[in-house]
Amino acid sequence: MLPALSALIETRDVSKSFGNSQVLNAVDFSLEAGQSVAVVGENGAGKSTFAKIITGVLSPDAGELIFENEPVSFGSPRDAIKVGVALIPQELAYVPQLTVAENLLVNRLPSTFGFTSPSHLFKEAERLSKEFELEVPVRRPMSELSLADRQIVEILKALSRDSRLIVLDEPTASLTEAESNHLYEILGRLGERGLGIVAISHRMDEVYKFFGRADVFRNGERVFSGSPDQTPRAELIRHMLGREKEELEDIETAPRGASVLRVEAWRSEGIPELRDVSFEVAEGEVVSLFGVRGCGADTVADGLAGRGRRIEGGLEVSGKAEGIFRNPRAARRAKVGFVPAERKRDGLVLGQSIEANVSFLVIDSLSVAGFVRGRARRRLAEDAIRDFDIRARNVSQAVGTLSGGNQQKVLLASRLAPDPTVLVLHEPTRGGDIGARIEIHRLLRKLAAAGKALLVITTDVEEAVAIADRLLIMRDGRLVDEMAAGERSQARALRSAVGGGA
Ligand SMILES: Nc1ncnc2c1ncn2[C@@H]1O[C@H](COP(=O)(O)OP(=O)(O)OP(=O)(O)O)[C@@H](O)[C@H]1O
Ligand SMILES: [Mg+2]
Structure with a gap:
């Protein structure tokens, strides 16, 4: 241990409230140069x-x-950047049309470079890329890069401004495992050069694999700090939850009802091609569709959401043949509800209230002669808060001010408001912590017990296995394996998904 004098950053008694709710309470924190700490918590x-x-x-x-x-006292992120502290937020801010080089150097244009030639710009970007040993395609527009690569550009940008401390908010929430590993390799290397790293993560695997320290936040307090090597997972989770938490629960598989969703021989072009994908989901059943990113499950999700382009094949809902949905409205009409993965982009209106979000798919049925029945609308939102245990001040709170897990519950409530027969959920707990995850999984089991047919499309093997009555595995655009509840195994699911053989 280095002496405390060498602390890169320290906080003492830091508190923060929003309105009446105290969100941070007297947080003490300290990090040395070259240290990397995972911040975890519900x-x-x-x-x-x-x-x-x-x-x-x-x-x-x-x-x-x-x-x-x-x-120090920072009046803005710019002040922080000046002393060497950079945040890599979850939603990156960049200009998609501009090239990587332009994005890297955007704040120095044109003052530093004057109106220099693009080749000058590319050269400078390449120099930075070499200096920090981070490969980025400097000439490509940002919009063409994967999320993982865009993050690396952000990190390079921070480094190029002499950052000493980089703070990342859930950097791997939307990355594949390979991309996450790559990111952490880079961060590890930067740590060796003396950079301080604070990263928020919900993924225990990576906390244990990549971090020298884990700090647990609970209810606005920093309740634990320790080395993952010396802290069993169960203990860390106990600190997060403030109570013992059971691991995966056994699933009581109810006798299967009639098949209400039937996907027949779906084919499509694109990456990857769908090849003859057929499956069914029965009333009261939870089926997981699992595969690694790019396996084609996203295309299936798009198809069921009414966003599928050029999918061919058959589709039957509750015994009635439907054409492949050509738009989201067609899906809703057939009573297929869809919970999108990108809740901030596709699912919720963050600036609007819980009430507005929960009711927007059913607003017509809540209206009489063009007037929304305010009381009915409010009741719907109040029921949702109660049934889903949404932690909020009241139904008028803007959804954007809720925590991620609570936003997810609002999204779920809004999609259930029209009372669908089939609910398709795309990455339902991405970015959710273990507590929220278990809660949402329980909720899904309850919906199944009440007779809904659920299809959970996920790239999270733990989730796929935890929740399923039946598990379907997809690889390269086709279904390659199927497991009943009794034979579910993460190892087999992963093997089938990556094609590693038996
Ligand atoms: N601008 C805001 N106005 C009002 N309340 C807020 C605001 N920002 C955050 N909060 C509240 O502060 C609490 C903590 O939020 P924060 O986003 O820090 O949680 P978190 O630990 O990052 O959660 P998650 O894992 O879901 O991202 C939440 O209850 C949230 O609703
Ligand atoms: Mg957060």
Whole structure:
């Protein structure tokens, strides 16, 4: 251990409230140069708020921020960047039309470079890429890069501005395992060069694999800090939840009802091609469709959402032949509800209230002669808050101010409002912590017990196995394996999904 004097950043008694709710309570934190710490905790624990405070996005109500032994007060992210602190947020801000080089150097244009030639710009970007040993395609537009590569560009940008501390808010939530590994390799290398790293993560595997320290936030307090090597997972999870938590639950498979969703011989062009994908989901059944990113499950999801382009094949809902849905409205008409993966982009209107979000698919049925029945609408939202245990002040709270897990519950409630027969969920717990995850899984089991047919499309093997009455595995655009509840195994699911053989 280095002496405390060498702390790169420290916080003392940092507190923050929004309205009446105290989100951070007297947080002490310290990080040395070259140290990497994973910040973990349930949804709503205050992790993102803490990340924003140490990077100048938010100001604390009370407490001190000390950077390299100097008290600092950041009025904006720009102030933080000046002393060497950068935030890589979950939703990256970049200009999609501009090239990687332009995005890297955007804040220095044109002052540093004047109106220099593009080749000058590319050369400078390439120099940075070499200096920090981060390969990026400097000439390509940002919009053509994968999310993983865009993150690496952001990191390079931070490094090029002499960052000493990089704070990442759930950097791997939307990355494949290979991409995550790559990112952590890079961060590991940067750590060796003396960079401090704070990363929020919900994935225990990576916390244990890549971090020297894990700090647990719970209810706005930093309740634990320790080395993952010396902390059993069960203990870490106990700190997160403040109570013992059972692991995966056994599933009581109910006798299967009639088949209500029938996907028949779906084919499509594209990457990958769908090849003869057929399956059924019965009333009261939860079927997981699992595969690694790019396996084609996303295409199936799009097809069931009414966003599928050029899918051919048959589709039957509740015994009635439907054409492949050509738009989301067609899916809703057939009573197929869809919970999208990109809740912030496709699912929710963050600036609007819980009430508005929960009711927007059923607003017609809540209206009489063009007037929305306010009371009915409010009741719908109040029921949702109660049934889904949504932690919110009231139905008027803007959805964007809820924690991720609670946003997910609002999304689920809104899709259930029209009372669908079949519910298709795409990555239902992505970015959710273990507590919220178990809660949502329980909720899904309850919906199945009440007779709904559920299809969970996920790239998360733990989730796929945890929740399924039946597990379908997809690889390269076709179904390659199927397991009944009794024979579910993560190892077999992964093997089938990556084609590793038996
Ligand atoms: N701008 C805001 N206005 C009001 N409340 C807010 C605001 N930002 C966050 N909150 C509340 O503060 C609490 C902590 O939120 P925060 O985003 O820090 O949680 P988190 O630990 O990052 O959760 P998650 O894992 O879901 O991302 C939540 O209850 C959230 O609703
Ligand atoms: Mg967060």
